[in-house]
Amino acid sequence: MVLPYLEEAIKNLFKRPATRVSFPKEIPPAAPDYRGRISYDPTLCVNCGMCMRVCAPAAITKTVERNEDGDDVITLSFDLGSCTYCRTCADFCARKAIKLTEDYVMVATNPADLIVSGTFVKKKPVIPPKPPVQPLPKAEA
Numbered sequence: 001m002v003l004p005y006l007e008e009a010i011k012n013l014f015k016r017p018a019t020r021v022s023f024p025k026e027i028p029p030a031a032p033d034y035r036g037r038i039s040y041d042p043t044l045c046v047n048c049g050m051c052m053r054v055c056a057p058a059a060i061t062k063t064v065e066r067n068e069d070g071d072d073v074i075t076l077s078f079d080l081g082s083c084t085y086c087r088t089c090a091d092f093c094a095r096k097a098i099k100l101t102e103d104y105v106m107v108a109t110n111p112a113d114l115i116v117s118g119t120f121v122k123k124k125p126v127i128p129p130k131p132p133v134q135p136l137p138k139a140e141a
């Protein structure tokens with residue numbers, strides 16, 4: 001009995017790969033306007049929180065720590081494992097601090113490798129000194 005497709009299978013053993021791309025040695029460019037790995041520029045961020053409000057899968061988190069000068073050290077983290085690459089956060093960021101790049105190679109065995117984060121310092125507000133209290137003029141009798 002002749003196995004179906006046996007002749008074709010043997011011929012293909014000696015042919016070049018149909019894709020002609022030796023991935024991952026050779027990484028073909030993404031399609032135009034591809035929504036891939038998020039990049040976040042904390043120097044542009046103003047901590048408005050809009051990106052977190054519009055992110056449906058809650059892939060964006062924020063931590064705030066206080067440093068020794070009393071300033072807030074703010075870190076925004078994007079979990080690429082939860083992200084759906086919808087780009088809503090980037091569209092809503094008035095400061096253009098978020099971009100979706102054309103990088104689509106995001107294989108990871110460690111969940112931490114799928115976190116994109118950035119940190120900036122929000123200075124504590126400078127409170128002007130109170131003016132000295134002026135004594136009230138004495139009321140005339």
Ligand code: SF4
Nearest residue numbers: 045046048049051093
């Ligand atoms: S990344 Fe943009 S939307 Fe998100 S907190 Fe910063 S400025 Fe606001």
Ligand code: SF4
Nearest residue numbers: 055083084086087089
């Ligand atoms: S691309 Fe969409 S899912 Fe991903 S972090 Fe932004 S809003 Fe959330």
